[in-house]
Structure formats: structure tokens, C-alpha cells
Amino acid sequence: MPSIQVRLSVNGRRHELELDTRVSLLDCLREHLALTGTKKGCDQGACGACTVLVDGERVNSCLVLAAQCQDVEITTIEGLGEPGRAMREAFVRHDGLQCGYCTPGQICSAVAMLAEYGAGVPSAVGAASLTDAEIRERLAGNLCRCGAYNGILAAVREAGR
Missing domain, CATH: 1.10.150.120 ([2Fe-2S]-binding domain)
Incomplete structure (x- = not known):
């Protein structure tokens, strides 16, 4: 699978990860950063259980690729x-x-x-x-x-x- 180096800022901490290009922000938070407060509900953007803030704005993290979130501040329930x-x-x-x-x-x-x-x-x-x-x-x-x-x-x- 193709991978990419991703630099994320989550809850004020910087992270550098090697991720499959298809990894959602939700799966990155839960599976790669162990931030399990963000929940996986429908995995289709219909329920809002995975809502996090990206530069202060609400997003359904299941609909966003982690690779799209470089150079922004992500805030989860933990932060x-x-x-x-x-x-x-x-x-x-x-x-x-x-x-x-x-x-x-x-x-x-x-x-x-x-x-x-x-x-x-x-x-x-x-x-x-x-x-x-x-x-x-x-x-x-x-x-x-x-x-x-x-x-x-x-x-x-x-x-x-």
C-alpha cells in the first residue's frame, strides 16, 4: 500500500507518522495516536460521533484523510x-x-x-x-x-x- 509521511498537530503536540495514504483522520487518531475519545459511529459522516475540531471548526473525522490535516491544529475531546x-x-x-x-x-x-x-x-x-x-x-x-x-x-x- 502507498504510504506518506504525515506531520500532524493534535491537542498541541506534534506527531510525525508514516501512514497509508487512505487512513482517515479518525483511524489515525484512534489507531496510531491512541486518542480513543473520538468515537467511530457510522463511518459515513452521518452521525457526528467522530466530530473533532480542525483549526476550531467542526469536522467529521471519518470523512477526512489524515494526510489532508498537515499544517492545521486538530483538537479532540482529550484536548x-x-x-x-x-x-x-x-x-x-x-x-x-x-x-x-x-x-x-x-x-x-x-x-x-x-x-x-x-x-x-x-x-x-x-x-x-x-x-x-x-x-x-x-x-x-x-x-x-x-x-x-x-x-x-x-x-x-x-x-x-
């Missing part, structure tokens, strides 16, 4: 720092998780979503305030099979204050 801690605590307080499988992707997405909202990035709802409809629209790419949406909504609402 979110203070915004991630505050969001995790809100998720716990509001029972925004059940099985927990989607939670890392939900939290990464929620942290980035609040930053997008704060920066004035528009959504389809276009609410002037962080309404429940606005939060639902902005987190629509992250699915929860357990149905913990009310708790997730409450956690994001609290963290957004």
Missing part, C-alpha cells in the same frame, strides 16, 4: 481544555448523556457551535439569541441513539450563557 471541561460538567449536571458513545462528538460540536454563534456565523434559524431552535439547528449533525436530546439542549443552553 478541549477549559471550554470542554465546562461543557462536560454541564452535560453531567443536565443528564445530557446515557450510554455516552456520542458524547465526545456532541461536546466537541457544542463547544465549536458556541464559538461560531459568538462570532456571528449565521444558521438556517437565524435567531438573534441562543434559542432552543437555534441550538437544535446548529447541532443537527450530531445524533444520539439514546435520545438524551433534552439534557444535551439544557447543557448547551447553560454553557452558552
Whole structure:
């Protein structure tokens, strides 16, 4: 299989890896860097369980090749720092998780979503305030099979204050 030398910056640490050119960012994180907080759900970009931040923007890591991520900063659930801690605590307080499988992707997405909202990035709802409809629209790419949406909504609402 063809391989390539890949230089990645993940959670503030530099990594140099020899990877098959077809390795997704998700598989690189989990299998080559042992960062297993990012979950593999559908492996098709439909569920959001694998959401990470690339230069602060949400991406489904299953749809991105690791080789495409050179010269960018990748942040996983393990590297979110203070915004991630505050969001995790809100998720716990509001029972925004059940099985927990989607939670890392939900939290990464929620942290980035609040930053997008704060920066004035528009959504389809276009609410002037962080309404429940606005939060639902902005987190629509992250699915929860357990149905913990009310708790997730409450956690994001609290963290957004």
C-alpha cells in the first residue's frame, strides 16, 4: 500500500507518522495516536460521533484523510481544555448523556457551535439569541441513539450563557 509521511498537530503536540495514504483522520487518531475519545459511529459522516475540531471548526473525522490535516491544529475531546471541561460538567449536571458513545462528538460540536454563534456565523434559524431552535439547528449533525436530546439542549443552553 502507498504510504506518506504525515506531520500532524493534535491537542498541541506534534506527531510525525508514516501512514497509508487512505487512513482517515479518525483511524489515525484512534489507531496510531491512541486518542480513543473520538468515537467511530457510522463511518459515513452521518452521525457526528467522530466530530473533532480542525483549526476550531467542526469536522467529521471519518470523512477526512489524515494526510489532508498537515499544517492545521486538530483538537479532540482529550484536548478541549477549559471550554470542554465546562461543557462536560454541564452535560453531567443536565443528564445530557446515557450510554455516552456520542458524547465526545456532541461536546466537541457544542463547544465549536458556541464559538461560531459568538462570532456571528449565521444558521438556517437565524435567531438573534441562543434559542432552543437555534441550538437544535446548529447541532443537527450530531445524533444520539439514546435520545438524551433534552439534557444535551439544557447543557448547551447553560454553557452558552
